[in-house]
Amino acid sequence: MESSKAQTLVISGIRDQARITRSFDLRPERAVDFTPGQVAILRVEGEEPAYFAFAGAPADRDLEVLVKQKAGASRIIYDMCVGGRIELLDVCGRGFMLDEMTGRDLVFVAMGTGVAPLRSALRHVLKRKNEFGQLVVLYGARTPDDFCYRDETDAWESAGVELRQVVSRPDGHDWSGPTGYVQSLLDNVLPHLASPVALICGSREMIDQTRERLGKMGFKPDEILTNY
């Protein structure tokens, strides 16, 4: 049976975000109900359906996804223009139940295109910032050119977000910040937080490694959350 979420989305805006990565605004025919962190299953003609986490907040008028040009649907969508049509087949993943985390310090840990679900949750949270404790964003990318939403990070920091970025392949780039994987940043920030919850957005391997590290730092299983 076709999902009740299935509908055609029309591209209403495109922005270059990083090396081979663009964000797409997608106008739905009717409102799409989703939780920050959830994932859209999108299909374009001739390709298998593919997963793209929502990058916008549920309250935003258009949907937004971040597309890194790889194989399959991402390769096709990356080259599409405003007015192009994409099928939304369904919405999946549990997302982040942010309303159950009020009063807690939120530590977002993201790598690569995992910044999409992170941004969705952060946009939602920043609208009601006084309901939460400290907001920390730990974000890892291959090179400085791979960071997305660079035009927004100053605003995140002005809103009180503690942002730390790390690069895994700094060679040949102008980068004086920390290097390595994003998990390496955990040791520096977590000891200072009173009531942290970790929200992890990344590959299976990164999630497993981050979960293990947080466990060793004393996080209980229900304080380590993933969007998918």
Ligand SMILES: Cc1cc2nc3c(=O)[nH]c(=O)nc-3n(C[C@H](O)[C@H](O)[C@H](O)COP(=O)(O)OP(=O)(O)OC[C@H]3O[C@@H](n4cnc5c(N)ncnc54)[C@H](O)[C@@H]3O)c2cc1C
């Ligand atoms: C549920 C789901 C949702 C998806 N959503 C999207 C989406 O919104 N947009 C999209 O384009 N694709 C999406 N994909 C596709 C998929 O995520 C990407 O093709 C790929 O996994 C993302 O890698 P990347 O190129 O962004 O990161 P990379 O550039 O490969 O990696 C980012 C950084 O993480 C580092 N890293 C590598 N391994 C580790 C590790 N073990 N621990 C910590 N850091 C590590 C890298 O060195 C680099 O610094 C999704 C897939 C699924 C299953």
